[in-house]
Structures are given as structure tokens and as C-alpha cells.
Amino acid sequence: MLARNPYRGKYIVFEGIDGSGKDTQISLLEPFLIERDIRYVRTSEPTTYLPTGLLIKALLRGRYGFDPRSTALLFLADSHEHLRTRVVPNLGRGRWVLSSRSFLSTLAYQMVLGVEEEFLEDIMSRLDFLLPDLVVLLDVDPETALARKGKERVKQMYEDVEFLASVRERYLEISKEYDVVKVIDGERDPFDIQEEVRELVKDLMDIPRA
Numbered sequence: 001m002l003a004r005n006p007y008r009g010k011y012i013v014f015e016g017i018d019g020s021g022k023d024t025q026i027s028l029l030e031p032f033l034i035e036r037d038i039r040y041v042r043t044s045e046p047t048t049y050l051p052t053g054l055l056i057k058a059l060l061r062g063r064y065g066f067d068p069r070s071t072a073l074l075f076l077a078d079s080h081e082h083l084r085t086r087v088v089p090n091l092g093r094g095r096w097v098l099s100s101r102s103f104l105s106t107l108a109y110q111m112v113l114g115v116e117e118e119f120l121e122d123i124m125s126r127l128d129f130l131l132p133d134l135v136v137l138l139d140v141d142p143e144t145a146l147a148r149k150g151k152e153r154v155k156q157m158y159e160d161v162e163f164l165a166s167v168r169e170r171y172l173e174i175s176k177e178y179d180v181v182k183v184i185d186g187e188r189d190p191f192d193i194q195e196e197v198r199e200l201v202k203d204l205m206d207i208p209r210a
């Protein structure tokens, strides 16, 4: 069990396979919050400001043949430090936190690599992982998602169609266990997707839906 957010700020997470449009949707949501004078911070996992995040980056670029549980522990450590040092302090000050990825990525990706759900959820609950107020899962076909990302980038360990197809299935399965996860068809026009995102965000603000 993850802990419900007891703070004033709302914690909103965008999830989906690589190239599903998480950062695009966060960028489109920003003006909506600014117009309403909602103070927020934008962040992502794996982190880019902690050594654990750098280790993950190196791990994904190489082929070290790590035991899947060691990899999972590294992601869990990075996530835990991210929650402690960035997410919780901002929520505590009443700021909203918009994050690309969170515990749901760790579950979906690491389970596909063979780690048991109980192993992951047990550590998450022992570390008091925070349940977001809203998780928007952008559901996209891996072929579409990878095509969006283009060819210029160095291919990382997780960027493979079959692998991402399994991650997509996992995401959809796990999302049934968490009522805060809302699945959105991410293959449409970014602005149409954003309209749906804003309806979900309004539910957190006690603003009536359009």
C-alpha cells in the first residue's frame, strides 16, 4: 500500500512508454496552472540531479547484465530520494508537483524484466512511497511512440518494440489496481489529449467539469 498524499499541494504524474507524450502534456498543462495562480514544480524520474539518476542512465546505455533485482533497487533508491528531496518538500509548501514517471514506471518496467510485484511493492511501502493524487497513463502503441522519438538518438536498453509492448500491457494491468490511474488514448492530437487531462485536473481542484 502506498501512502495517500497528506499535503496541501497536489502530486500529478504522467506515465506511458518512451515517446508516449508525457513531457508534451506536462508542457501543455503548465499555462492552465499559471492562469489559476497555482504554484508548481516540474520534475521527472529517473532524476537528473542525483547520482542514482546518473547511475541509471549509465546502466541503460550499457549492457552490464545486472540482476533485474539490482536494477530495480537502483530505480527504487532514485525514486525514494526524489520523493524525499523534491516531491514531498514542495507538496509540503503547498506547491503542486508535475512529474514525468513515478512508482508506476518502476512497477511496469521492472516487472517486465522479471522482478516480482510483491518485491517492488513491499519496498515501496516500507519506504513510505507517496501515492500521487492523479496518474495520467498515456496509452500509445510502441511503434507509434518509437517513431515519434526519431532515429537520431542512441538506442537505450528499454527502447525496443517488443519490450515496450510488454511494458504497455503491464501498465494497463497494474493500472486496474490503483484508482488514481486514469488511462488516456495517447494516439490523438496533443491538444485533444490535453482537454481530457484538464478535465481530470479540474477534479482535483473542485471545479465543475465542462
Ligand SMILES: Nc1ncnc2c1ncn2[C@@H]1O[C@H](COP(=O)(O)OP(=O)(O)OP(=O)(O)O)[C@@H](O)[C@H]1O
Pocket: 016, 017, 018, 019, 020, 021, 022, 023, 024, 025, 100, 148, 149, 186, 187, 188, 189, 190, 193
Ligand atoms: N499526441 C501526439 N501526437 C504526435 N506526436 C506527439 C504527441 N505527443 C508528443 N508527440 C511528439 O512525440 C515526441 C515524444 O514526446 P514526449 O517527449 O512528450 O514524450 P515522453 O513521453 O516525454 O518521452 P520520454 O519517455 O522519452 O521522455 C516529441 O517529438 C513530441 O513532439
Ligand SMILES: [Mg+2]
Pocket: 022, 023, 100
Ligand atoms: Mg519525457
